[in-house]
Amino acid sequence: MSDLLTQPTTKRGIISWMFFDWAAQPFFTVVLTFIFGPYFASRLVDDPTAGQAAWGYTVTISGIIIALLSPVMGAIADASGARKKWIGFFATIKISALMLLWFAAPGSALWLPMLCIILATIAAEFSIVFNDSMMPRLVSKEDVGRLSNSAWGLGYAGGLIALFIVLLLLAGNPTTGKTLIGLTPLFGLDPAVGEDARVTGPLAASWYLLFILPMFLFTPDTRSGLSLAAAVKTGLFELRSTLIELKQRTPILKFLAARMLYQDGINGLLALGGTFAAGMFGWKTVEMGIYGILLLVVAIFGCYFAGKLDVRLGSKKVVSISLVCLIIATLGIVSTGPGYTLFGLLQLSTADNGGLFATAAEKAYIVFGLLIGLVFGPAQASSRSYLARSVSLDEAGRYFGLYALAGRATSFLAPMSVATVTVLTNSARLGMCALIVFLAIGFLLLLAAPYPAVNKPLKTSVG
Numbered sequence: 001m002s003d004l005l006t007q008p009t010t011k012r013g014i015i016s017w018m019f020f021d022w023a024a025q026p027f028f029t030v031v032l033t034f035i036f037g038p039y040f041a042s043r044l045v046d047d048p049t050a051g052q053a054a055w056g057y058t059v060t061i062s063g064i065i066i067a068l069l070s071p072v073m074g075a076i077a078d079a080s081g082a083r084k085k086w087i088g089f090f091a092t093i094k095i096s097a098l099m100l101l102w103f104a105a106p107g108s109a110l111w112l113p114m115l116c117i118i119l120a121t122i123a124a125e126f127s128i129v130f131n132d133s134m135m136p137r138l139v140s141k142e143d144v145g146r147l148s149n150s151a152w153g154l155g156y157a158g159g160l161i162a163l164f165i166v167l168l169l170l171a172g173n174p175t176t177g178k179t180l181i182g183l184t185p186l187f188g189l190d191p192a193v194g195e196d197a198r199v200t201g202p203l204a205a206s207w208y209l210l211f212i213l214p215m216f217l218f219t220p221d222t223r224s225g226l227s228l229a230a231a232v233k234t235g236l237f238e239l240r241s242t243l244i245e246l247k248q249r250t251p252i253l254k255f256l257a258a259r260m261l262y263q264d265g266i267n268g269l270l271a272l273g274g275t276f277a278a279g280m281f282g283w284k285t286v287e288m289g290i291y292g293i294l295l296l297v298v299a300i301f302g303c304y305f306a307g308k309l310d311v312r313l314g315s316k317k318v319v320s321i322s323l324v325c326l327i328i329a330t331l332g333i334v335s336t337g338p339g340y341t342l343f344g345l346l347q348l349s350t351a352d353n354g355g356l357f358a359t360a361a362e363k364a365y366i367v368f369g370l371l372i373g374l375v376f377g378p379a380q381a382s383s384r385s386y387l388a389r390s391v392s393l394d395e396a397g398r399y400f401g402l403y404a405l406a407g408r409a410t411s412f413l414a415p416m417s418v419a420t421v422t423v424l425t426n427s428a429r430l431g432m433c434a435l436i437v438f439l440a441i442g443f444l445l446l447l448a449a450p451y452p453a454v455n456k457p458l459k460t461s462v463g
Helices: 011-033 038-044 049-082 084-103 112-131 139-171 200-211 213-218 227-248 250-281 283-315 315-334 359-389 392-407 412-427 427-430 436-449
Strands: none
Touching: 011 038, 011 084, 011 112, 011 139, 011 200, 011 213, 011 283, 011 315, 038 250, 049 112, 049 227, 049 250, 049 392, 049 412, 049 427, 084 112, 084 200, 084 392, 112 315, 139 200, 139 250, 139 283, 139 359, 139 427, 200 213, 227 392, 250 283, 250 315, 250 359, 250 392, 250 412, 250 436, 283 315, 283 359, 315 359, 315 427, 315 436, 359 392, 392 412, 412 427, 412 436, 427 436
8 A cells, every 4th residue: 555654674673573473372372272271171171072072162163253354354454554553452352361261260160261262362363463464564575484483483482481480380280289390389379279270361461461562662563544444444445355356366365275274274283182182191281281391392493494494495395394294293193092003003001100191102192292393383484474475565464364364264164073073973082083184185275376376466456
């Protein structure tokens, strides 16, 4: 848009933008994936199967809302120019919802934690739309892959530190009442009533509030001079024009269709993989936290090397390699159970050697989990740079809104498929197998998508 005004970008501004991922990741790490999510499924309710189903439907509801409204948010971002005010608005919702998770005690009604997770997830994802659309203005197209993977890796580092805080200082063992290093939990947190997991909501909220401040202070924003009402009106008009235009931009359409499915599989794997392990092996907060730490450590290295590969090989090859590894790893975890792996082709000892991850099956599960940790970051970070290389600056918001739609339009299908198959078969293992279908079809569609996803430029409808 010709009337957009942009402040100059500095190195400090770029680093501050990267800190958004650092600020946002603990919510996904300690709340959704490794601590509160498994607590919701295995301890908040008595039946782990019913807990996994309820968690799956929670993810489903938030995914539908995100899918419907993300393109609208992206279009408004382009029309209004300013991203920060929207990120601030959604930060208020996210922080408030996370604080309320403290009241999700065992045996309490499920509606409050379900509502809080839905609101926090929606606010988090809408904020990501606005944040991602800032990226193409910060660096050249040649460097967006390195920037995207570096920011993603920094986010995992933030999630890793948050996990350490939970395990070393906050989460006590239900048997001993002590943390992983033998300390009494801070604030007198009692694991017997779930306070070790419930505290992750306020922790993630406080972390987010603190570490998004550099982005607000130092990262350049844009503005168009339009009022809020005019920006919304213009944004909705632009969205309609973009959807019509998308039919002619076949390369982008093919990429978004592929991402629609493989990101659905990734989202489901991250949201439900922890609850699956907790239900199968009886892992509590400490075991889930250590498992999360292992995955995040390899994830940081994965993003570091993927950033280099993205520059050398291109985003498409990085995403493709990552998806193949995710399919193999998911097959591995669903094929593992007490006393066996690879669907029983490899029998394992059932002896409990004591300590954490004491059985051979648990160790096998961790090996497959580490492969997931190595590549699930690059799969998403290089997808982000794939699109950034494929659009112009004045359309970044709209297309990152569609990008979020592609990551969420069918996001209800994967968790709903897992939840429904789990209920119908009374088997969490068969439910998790549904994720492989989404990853595999998405990978096949990606192979047919051009890279970069560009064709003859089209004139924008507003300018």
